[in-house]
Amino acid sequence: MILQLLNVKILVVGDLMLDRYWWGSVDRISPEAPVPIVKLQRTSAAAGGAANVAANIAGLGGKAILLGVTGADAEGELLRSVLKSIADVELNVLALDSRPTTVKTRIIAHDQQVTRLDHENTDPIAGADEAELIEQAIGLIGSVDAVVISDYAKGLLTNDLLNGLIAAARVTGKMVFVDPKGKDYSKYRGATMVTPNLHEAADACGLSINDPQLVSNAGWRLLSELDLDASLITEGANGMTLFEANGPSTHMNAVARKVYDVTGAGDTVIATLAVAAASGNSLVESADLANIAAGIAVGQIGTAIVSNEELTSAYYAVRN
Ligand SMILES: Nc1ncnc2c1ncn2[C@@H]1O[C@H](COP(=O)(O)OP(=O)(O)OP(=O)(O)O)[C@@H](O)[C@H]1O
Numbered sequence: 046m047i048l049q050l051l052n053v054k055i056l057v058v059g060d061l062m063l064d065r066y067w068w069g070s071v072d073r074i075s076p077e078a079p080v081p082i083v084k085l086q087r088t089s090a091a092a093g094g095a096a097n098v099a100a101n102i103a104g105l106g107g108k109a110i111l112l113g114v115t116g117a118d119a120e121g122e123l124l125r126s127v128l129k130s131i132a133d134v135e136l137n138v139l140a141l142d143s144r145p146t147t148v149k150t151r152i153i154a155h156d157q158q159v160t161r162l163d164h165e166n167t168d169p170i171a172g173a174d175e176a177e178l179i180e181q182a183i184g185l186i187g188s189v190d191a192v193v194i195s196d197y198a199k200g201l202l203t204n205d206l207l208n209g210l211i212a213a214a215r216v217t218g219k220m221v222f223v224d225p226k227g228k229d230y231s232k233y234r235g236a237t238m239v240t241p242n243l244h245e246a247a248d249a250c251g252l253s254i255n256d257p258q259l260v261s262n263a264g265w266r267l268l269s270e271l272d273l274d275a276s277l278i279t280e281g282a283n284g285m286t287l288f289e290a291n292g293p294s295t296h297m298n299a300v301a302r303k304v305y306d307v308t309g310a311g312d313t314v315i316a317t318l319a320v321a322a323a324s325g326n327s328l329v330e331s332a333d334l335a336n337i338a339a340g341i342a343v344g345q346i347g348t349a350i351v352s353n354e355e356l357t358s359a360y361y362a363v364r365n
């Protein structure tokens with residue numbers, strides 16, 4: 046195989062999040078309740094959810110066209126400014142009055158997370174906002190090489206939006222890669238590939254997480270029931286398995302050397318799959334690259350953005 050990752054354009058549609066970090070120190074317990082008092086020293090912010098998928102695509106040398114929503118609030122402005130600082134992420138982000146920006150705030154003292162504060166409204170987006178998103182999604186399809194759907198179950202990906210988007214992608218021959226959530230995957234019918242982790246696959250297929258045949262049962266079942274080209278079950282430290290329509294299943298062992306931080310590995314997987322497949326690699330080659338990229342991401346502290354150069358050199362190191 047000849048590795049190629051090109052400057053492809055990927056439409057990313059999904060739940061945007063702001064990952065916020067408040068760093069401080071603790072030297073006493075509150076007199077009000079048995080909790081530590083954190084003295085705030087600095088703050089930082091990063092793109093989360095679908096916004097992190099877009100950042101990963103840009104890191105790999107692609108161009109991400111990001112479609113989603115924030116609230117009309119300061120956190121939404123902060124997320125926009127984080128995203129604007131990343132070259133090759135183009136924003137199509139609506140600011141809605143009807144909901145807050147989805148924010149996960151980690152309060153960290155002495156390198157330990159003290160608590161996490163989540164702010165979100167996960168009601169499905171409806172009415173004129175939904176119609177506007179569907180119109181934008183369909184309008185953007187023509188100008189991209191492939192589509193990623195990044196579902197964090199925060200309300201953006203309604204059945205009508207998914208149906209419209211997947212149908213438009215089919216008509217124009219664009220591949221659709223879905224990082225799924227929830228029990229009912231019929232909303233993803235007709236996509237190119239879904240990439241659940243073990244828990245998500247068990248949930249979607251009504252199988253036990255302890256089922257020894259979980260991976261193959263879920264992989265084949267999702268493939269046949271949803272009219273996909275492939276399904277990819279990610280198995281954490283055990284790597285991943287790809288199931289292809291009318292083809293074999295291919296297991297790939299994890300390739301991480303050291304594991305520091307596994308959060309965001311799924312975002313790296315879906316971003317790499319889309320960039321690799323849109324660059325002309327086969328689905329099995331793309332999954333192989335995604336597995337190697339995820340191995341790099343889990344070995345990084347903090348940001349899990351893998352660069353084109355890092356992935357290319359890791360690929361040749363693994364293959365030789
Ligand atoms: N502990 C680990 N050791 C080695 N590789 C790992 C580990 N955890 C994850 N990976 C790599 O990352 C890929 C995706 O991880 P996982 O199956 O945990 O996805 P996920 O649960 O969707 O991740 P996320 O937390 O981002 O949602 C795996 O297929 C594997 O390649």
Ligand SMILES: [Mg+2]
Pocket residue numbers: 224242311312
């Ligand atoms: Mg995931």
